[in-house]
Amino acid sequence: MKARNRIVIGVPAFLLLIQFLGPEKSNPPIDPLRPVEAHLKVTSQVSALFERACQNCHSHKTEWPWYSNVAPVSWIVIDNVNLGRSHMNFSDWTTYDREEVIRLLTETCELVKTGEMPTRPYQWMHDESHLDEEDIRVICEWAEGEKTRLMEVE
Ligand code: HEC
Numbered sequence: 001m002k003a004r005n006r007i008v009i010g011v012p013a014f015l016l017l018i019q020f021l022g023p024e025k026s027n028p029p030i031d032p033l034r035p036v037e038a039h040l041k042v043t044s045q046v047s048a049l050f051e052r053a054c055q056n057c058h059s060h061k062t063e064w065p066w067y068s069n070v071a072p073v074s075w076i077v078i079d080n081v082n083l084g085r086s087h088m089n090f091s092d093w094t095t096y097d098r099e100e101v102i103r104l105l106t107e108t109c110e111l112v113k114t115g116e117m118p119t120r121p122y123q124w125m126h127d128e129s130h131l132d133e134e135d136i137r138v139i140c141e142w143a144e145g146e147k148t149r150l151m152e153v154e
């Protein structure tokens with residue numbers, strides 16, 4: 001076979017083959033006793049912000065974009081969601097003890113303030129995830145309030 005023909009056949013065949021490899025997408029079922037709302041007082045305003053900017057990577061309610069179906073891009077997207085969920089999962093909040101919740105609340109305010117969350121590539125791909133100063137103030141005020149409340153509980 002000529003070199004050019006090998007490429008013409010080989011590249012699409014390779015791309016087709018890799019579609020069957022890599023991590024699997026998942027949206028595990030949510031136990032109603034486990035999400036963050038069952039443990040913290042999440043206001044509707046904060047909940048709307050998390051929905052808009054965080055839940056695709058930090059919950060089981062991920063809305064998968066079309067490119068999450070196309071390897072090798074899908075591998076990056078799926079790995080990122082799995083990593084995000086493993087660090088903080090709004091759909092499985094019972095895994096955290098009080099110390100951990102306090103730490104996550106501190107980090108949440110910190111990371112939205114510095115613009116590290118949502119992650120930059122995510123912000124480029126999702127205009128709606130942008131948080132303005134007011135959004136950040138609302139998230140931080142909520143996080144501080146919940147921390148204070150938790151620290152008062154014996
Ligand atoms: C594109 C996916 C994605 C989005 C969207 C996203 N995160 Fe993350 N987040 C991650 C990943 C991945 C990590 C793991 C940290 C790292 O980069 O090592 C993380 C880590 C964190 C952590 C650190 C948890 C720890 O264990 O210290 C917090 C807190 C956090 N994110 C909050 C948020 C908040 C709040 C939002 C929305 C405003 C958000 N994230 C949006 C992917 C995301």
